Amino acid sequence: MKICPNCGEQLADEAIFCKSCGVNLDDFVVGKETPAAPQYIPPVEENDHKIAIILGYVGGFIWPIIGLIVAIYLLTRDSEKAKKHGKYVILFSLFIWVVSLLIMNR
Ligand SMILES: [Zn+2]
Structure with a gap:
């Protein structure tokens, strides 16, 4: 049993045309596979x-x-991730700077 992708009618597995709406089922199979192919999005x-x-x-x-x-x-890049880490790097660097000053002044 298969279902017509156009009208939802239940059809025999060997059916080529839908008995309800007359659509060519082979066309739908071919047409469906192309957009279902996994789209590769590069993880840039x-x-x-x-x-x-x-x-x-x-x-x-x-x-x-x-x-x-x-x-x-990093803060001047377009990437949200780079901007986020840019802020962390500033805070981290300032923290290390303050700590090193405190150690040197002791
Ligand atoms: Zn149909």
Whole structure:
């Protein structure tokens, strides 16, 4: 048993034309498979600026100025992820900076 994709009529498996609306069922099978094919969306956003984000955290830990420069770079990107990490890198770099100043002044 199969169902007509045009009108929903129940049909025999070997039916080529719908007995209710007369549609060619083979045309529908071919037509349906094309849009059902998995559409490949490249994950550009996921890997975007990954190196810069890592450099921001690592650089900010070693030398906060590096972190701030990378953070400004990330904040000026179009990617939402890069902007979000840019803010975190700024906060992280400032935190490391304040901590290092406190340790040096002790
Ligand atoms: Zn039909």
